[in-house]
Amino acid sequence: MSMLTFEAVIAIVAFIFLIWLIWLTIRIRKATKYLQILKRESGKPSVVDSVNKLLEKTEALEDFLADVSSNVEQLKLKLESAIVGVSLVRYNPFKDTGGNLSFSLALLDEKGKGVVITSLNSRTDSRFYCKPISGFSSEVPLSDEEKEAIKNAAEKLKA
Numbered sequence: 001m002s003m004l005t006f007e008a009v010i011a012i013v014a015f016i017f018l019i020w021l022i023w024l025t026i027r028i029r030k031a032t033k034y035l036q037i038l039k040r041e042s043g044k045p046s047v048v049d050s051v052n053k054l055l056e057k058t059e060a061l062e063d064f065l066a067d068v069s070s071n072v073e074q075l076k077l078k079l080e081s082a083i084v085g086v087s088l089v090r091y092n093p094f095k096d097t098g099g100n101l102s103f104s105l106a107l108l109d110e111k112g113k114g115v116v117i118t119s120l121n122s123r124t125d126s127r128f129y130c131k132p133i134s135g136f137s138s139e140v141p142l143s144d145e146e147k148e149a150i151k152n153a154a155e156k157l158k159a
Contacts, residue, residue: 083107083114087152089145094122106149110157112136116146 038047045053085108090100101121108114116138118129131140136154 080111081109081113084110085112085114085153085157087149087156089149089152091145093120093145102145104143104145104149106133106146106153108133108136108150108153108157112154112157116142116149118143118146 085106087106088103089105090103092100093102102119104116104118106114106116112133112135114133116131116133118131120127120129131138131142131146133150136150142150
C-alpha cells in the first residue's frame with residue numbers, strides 16, 4: 001500500500017470522526033438545552049422540583065387514604081350493631097279510650113337484632129313491655145302491632 005493511499009484512508013477516517021464529533025456536539029447542546037428547561041433557573045420552580053413536590057403530596061395522600069380506610073373499617077364494625085331500623089306503630093287496643101295513645105316501637109340493627117317496646121294506655125293505667133328481637137323475630141309471643149312494627153323497620157333497612 002502506498003503512502004498516498006494510507007494518507008487518504010487516514011484523511012477519510014479523520015473526516016468521519018469530525019462528522020461524528022459535530023453530531024455529538026449538536027446532541028450535547030440539545031440535551032443541555034432540555035436540562036436547562038428542566039432546571040429552570042429563572043426563579044420559577046423547576047420541573048424536577050414540581051415533580052418532587054407532587055411525589056411528596058402523593059405520599060401524604062396515600063397515608064391519609066390508609067387512615068380513612070382504617071376509620072371506615074372501624075365504622076363498619078360499629079354500624080353492624082347500630083340501630084338503623086326504626087318503626088313506630090300507633091293504635092287503640094281498648095274500645096273505652098279515644099285516640100291512638102298506645103304504640104309499638106321497633107328498634108333494630110341491620111341483622112334484625114334489637115327490641116320492640118310496647119306501651120298500652122287505657123283510662124286507668126299504662127303498661128310497658130320490652131321484648132327482645134333476634135333475626136327479625138322473637139321467642140316471646142308478639143302482638144300484631146309489634147309484628148307490623150318489626151316488618152316496617154325491616155322494610156326501611158332494605159331501602
